[in-house]
Amino acid sequence: MPLQRHRPFASFLSDYGCPYDCAFCNTGRLRYRTRPADELRDELATLAEMGFRELFVKDMSFGAHKRHADETLALLAERHFSWHTYARLEDLPPAVLARMAETGAHLVQVGLEHVVPEILGPMGKPYGVRDIEEFFAASRDARIDVGLHLVLGLPGETPATLAALEDFLAREADPAYVSINLYAPRKGARLAQAEGGGDDPHDSTRGSDSGALPRDVLRRARDRMYRRFYARPARVRRLAGQMRLPEMWHGVRRVFAG
Ligand code: SF4
Numbered sequence: 001m002p003l004q005r006h007r008p009f010a011s012f013l014s015d016y017g018c019p020y021d022c023a024f025c026n027t028g029r030l031r032y033r034t035r036p037a038d039e040l041r042d043e044l045a046t047l048a049e050m051g052f053r054e055l056f057v058k059d060m061s062f063g064a065h066k067r068h069a070d071e072t073l074a075l076l077a078e079r080h081f082s083w084h085t086y087a088r089l090e091d092l093p094p095a096v097l098a099r100m101a102e103t104g105a106h107l108v109q110v111g112l113e114h115v116v117p118e119i120l121g122p123m124g125k126p127y128g129v130r131d132i133e134e135f136f137a138a139s140r141d142a143r144i145d146v147g148l149h150l151v152l153g154l155p156g157e158t159p160a161t162l163a164a165l166e167d168f169l170a171r172e173a174d175p176a177y178v179s180i181n182l183y184a185p186r187k188g189a190r191l192a193q194a195e196g197g198g199d200d201p202h203d204s205t206r207g208s209d210s211g212a213l214p215r216d217v218l219r220r221a222r223d224r225m226y227r228r229f230y231a232r233p234a235r236v237r238r239l240a241g242q243m244r245l246p247e248m249w250h251g252v253r254r255v256f257a258g
Contacts, residue, residue, distance in 0.1 A: 001056070002247045003107055003145065003176055005082045009054035010047045012083075014040055014072045018060040020088070024113075024122035024154060026188035027060050034068045041075050048079050054085040062108075063091035076103040084109065089135040090127060097142035107176060108139065109147040115168045119156040123191075125172045129168065136174065145176035151204075152218045153183035153211030155191070162213075162221045176238075178229055180222045182207030182215060231256075 001009070017030035047055070062085040063069045069091075076083065084107035092100070092108065100108075114120055117128040139146050152162065169178060181204035185192035192198030192210075199208050205214035228250070229235065239251065 001069075002244065003147070004054050004084070005106060006054035008052065009056055010050075010052040011058050012047065012055045012122075014062075015059050015065065015068060017203045019064050019120070019191060020124060021190070023030070023191040024123055024183065024186070028124075029188045029190075032065075033057075034065060036222050037071050037075065040072060041078070044075055044079050045082075048081070053080075053082060053257055055081045057083050057085035060086055061091065061111075062087045063096055064088065065137065066091075073099050073103050080104065082106055086111065088125070089132065092135070092138075094138040094141065097138050097144055101142040101144050101230065105144055107145045107147060109149065110135075112148045113151045114154065114161070115165050116161045119154050119161060123154060132168075148175045148178045150178060150180045151183050152180060152222055153207065153213055153215075155212055157183075157212035157218075159213075159217075162218075165220065166225050166228065170227055170232075178225070180225055181205070182218045182222060183211045184208035185210045193220070 013035070015032065015034040017032040018025075018027045019032045019127035057072075062072075064087075082104045084105065086109045089110050089112070097108075102218060111125075112132065113123065113125055115129050115132060117126070136146060150165070152165075184202035184204050184207060185195050185198040186202045187198035187200060189198065194208050199210070202208070207218050209215070211218055230239075236252075
């Protein structure tokens with residue numbers, strides 16, 4: 001986690017599972033539960049006393065439960081942690097992003113998955129490029145970085161949709177990082193069940209025979225996207241300012257090794 005601001009960090013979970021039910025994900029199949037505010041307050045106090053300054057708020061989708069998110073933000077505001085979390089972009093309107101920044105949030109890791117609405121909608125993620133751009137603008141205003149998590153090979157993926165995503169990454173988006181997965185059916189997810197159960201274990205680095213395009217096609221597309229995204233001069237400058245030297249050297253070697 002090279003973008004964290006302080007080491008060591010502590011993981012902190014304010015809720016469990018996810019109230020959404022995206023077709024490719026099995027987290028939404030777990031029963032969603034929130035932790036009581038008293039318990040969270042005590043845990044934050046303990047972490048502060050132990051000297052932690054950085055939290056990885058590992059909620060699978062921070063902000064999905066609005067009242068609970070408000071309560072958690074109020075608790076975080078009582079402390080002075082620096083923190084980052086996973087979230088869906090629709091759950092973080094400008095006012096919530098601003099409040100998060102006030103409480104020390106510096107990075108939101110968004111499961112964007114793709115930019116083509118015809119792929120996103122059936123998966124349970126109803127947004128398009130304009131929504132994504134508005135989210136980026138609001139995040140910039142709040143001074144919170146955005147990390148993007150993508151999936152190639154979901155149903156509806158074609159060479160044209162891969163090209164649309166690659167163009168978006170190369171030209172328009174300016175996230176702190178992108179992490180590109182290849183679709184692999186996860187046991188328990190609705191899509192995996194419809195396809196016969198899911199891979200065991202699923203492997204989103206190597207991909208799966210269940211992807212909408214052959215895994216070699218998806219791997220080449222992923223590698224091309226990484227090169228185009230991370231090799232931009234502005235990107236290298238930005239990363240160089242944020243990373244420690246060993247991490248930066250490792251990343252540069254990975255990009256140019258192809
Ligand atoms: S992809 Fe994210 S928002 Fe969708 S069910 Fe999984 S954790 Fe929840």
